[in-house]
Amino acid sequence: MPELPEVETFKRYLDRTSLHQRITGVEVRDAYVLKHVSARELTRRLKGRCFKNSHRHGKHLLVRADEELWLRLHFGMTGSLEYLDRDEVAPKTARVIFYFGDNCRLAFDDQRKFGEMELIKDIDEFLQTRGLGPDALGIILSQFKAILGKHRGAVKAILLNQQLIAGIGNLYADEILFRAHVHPSTDAARLSDKDLARLFRAMRHVLEKAIALKTDFNRLPKSWLLTHRRKRGRCPRCGRALKSATVGGRTSWFCAHCQKHPRYPAKRVTARRN
Numbered sequence: 660m661p662e663l664p665e666v667e668t669f670k671r672y673l674d675r676t677s678l679h680q681r682i683t684g685v686e687v688r689d690a691y692v693l694k695h696v697s698a699r700e701l702t703r704r705l706k707g708r709c710f711k712n713s714h715r716h717g718k719h720l721l722v723r724a725d726e727e728l729w730l731r732l733h734f735g736m737t738g739s740l741e742y743l744d745r746d747e748v749a750p751k752t753a754r755v756i757f758y759f760g761d762n763c764r765l766a767f768d769d770q771r772k773f774g775e776m777e778l779i780k781d782i783d784e785f786l787q788t789r790g791l792g793p794d795a796l797g798i799i800l801s802q803f804k805a806i807l808g809k810h811r812g813a814v815k816a817i818l819l820n821q822q823l824i825a826g827i828g829n830l831y832a833d834e835i836l837f838r839a840h841v842h843p844s845t846d847a848a849r850l851s852d853k854d855l856a857r858l859f860r861a862m863r864h865v866l867e868k869a870i871a872l873k874t875d876f877n878r879l880p881k882s883w884l885l886t887h888r889r890k891r892g893r894c895p896r897c898g899r900a901l902k903s904a905t906v907g908g909r910t911s912w913f914c915a916h917c918q919k920h921p922r923y924p925a926k927r928v929t930a931r932r933n
């Protein structure tokens with residue numbers, strides 16, 4: 660599922676390929692993806708304009724087409740962007756295709772169909788309506804401490820809660836906790852100042868490193884949990900068998916040796932996913 664690093668990678672890809680070209684048409688192949696807008700309306704509003712710049716907040720990508728016109732993309736489980744040259748055939752699972760003046764296209768590809776696309780007027784208004792928290796890479800340590808200090812419950816559920824911090828999903832939450840030596844079900848209220856600082860540094864490191872590697876799982880360091888999190892997977896730090904458990908409603912992988920279970924486990928908290 661595309662999380663902050665994947666969406667940031669899509670943003671950079673879109674910036675590199677698709678800005679400042681006149682949109683000559685929009686083909687909606689599957690309308691499930693459209694939220695609060697019809698295919699006809701989407702085409703009417705975008706045709707003749709250009710994508711001018713883009714902004715990412717958490718897992719949302721917002722592309723500006725005019726003063727009060729933003730295209731919001733959410734990649735759901737399997738969404739991605741693909742820029743196609745003149746002769747390139749669009750993937751079968753392309754759901755929406757933007758046509759540009761030079762016959763190139765930008766396809767929103769989405770195999771599992773959980774993606775979303777809509778037109779919005781204003782980013783701040785959208786964030787407020789959705790109740791989204793600040794972007795995970797936009798906060799400083801004191802804000803991070805304040806957010807975690809104010810909320811009780813499993814630290815992993817808090818990291819996943821988009822209304823508290825936006826952008827972290829299941830895979831990177833586990834990676835961050837692994838790096839910080841924190842068990843996913845530790846009650847956030849029990850984390851010391853030092854734990855919080857370590858967790859914050861781990862969050863920044865994991866997200867930034869994943870972006871730098873364009874989220875290519877084959878290039879992620881072997882010392883990361885991500886490349887080992889599966890049945891019979893072993894901890895890249897101590898070699899012991901990894902464990903999995905449901906925390907915050909999601910399957911969590913961790914090393915019970917490197918991430919000690921807290922003595923007073925937190926109550927289960929269900930996290931919002933988007």
Ligand SMILES: [Zn+2]
Nearest residue numbers: 894897914917
């Ligand atoms: Zn270990």
